[in-house]
Amino acid sequence: MNPTDVANLALTCRKLFLRDHIVEVMIGAHDFEKDHPQRVIFNVELFVPYDGSTPQADQLTEVVDYDFIRDVISQRLRSGHIVLQETLCDDLAAVLLAHPQVMAVRLSSCKPDVYPDCAGVGVEVFRTK
Numbered sequence: 001m002n003p004t005d006v007a008n009l010a011l012t013c014r015k016l017f018l019r020d021h022i023v024e025v026m027i028g029a030h031d032f033e034k035d036h037p038q039r040v041i042f043n044v045e046l047f048v049p050y051d052g053s054t055p056q057a058d059q060l061t062e063v064v065d066y067d068f069i070r071d072v073i074s075q076r077l078r079s080g081h082i083v084l085q086e087t088l089c090d091d092l093a094a095v096l097l098a099h100p101q102v103m104a105v106r107l108s109s110c111k112p113d114v115y116p117d118c119a120g121v122g123v124e125v126f127r128t129k
Contacts, residue, residue, distance in 0.1 A: 005128070009104050012049055012050060013047040013048055013104070014047075014048055014050055014053055015045050015047055016066065017044060017045045018042065018043070018044040018066060018069045018070065019043050020041055020042075020043065021041065021042040021073065022040070022042075023039070023073065023074075023077060024038070024039060024040075025037055025039075025077055025082065026080070026082065027081070027083070027085065028111075029084065034081065039111070040085075040088075040110065041111075041112060042092075042107070042110075043108045043110075044092075045105070045106040045107070046099075046104075046105055047104035047106075048102055049103055064099065064102065069096065072095045072096055076088065076092055076095070085109045085111065085122060085123040086123050088123075089108070089109055089123045089125045090125060093105045093125050094127075097128075097129060103129055104127065105128075106125070107124065107125055108122055108125075109123055
């Protein structure tokens with residue numbers, strides 16, 4: 001995607017976001033990560049065109065519901081142990097982007113408890129239709 005396309009998203013879409021959503025996740029490649037869940041922090045942004053998400057009657061059915069984001073995360077996490085954050089982020093982004101009203105997704109995951117000398121390690125992806 002070129003910079004003009006990204007700028008166009010900013011001008012033509014509203015950004016829905018879920019920030020610092022903390023969930024216990026069975027994730028990791030190392031043996032010590034396979035026995036216990038660990039905290040993962042999700043940040044998600046959905047870019048939805050104004051022309052398909054500007055409420056006329058102030059009704060939830062006219063917009064993308066925030067519950068959709070949480071539900072997608074929850075459903076993916078129920079499928080079992082995940083080895084890589086890259087896999088998790090790619091899977092989540094694909095499902096979020098499949099929503100008919102969503103034009104782009106920025107999503108990150110962060111494991112805050114891996115190293116004692118940093119705030120966290122993570123992955124971010126940005127996908128568009």
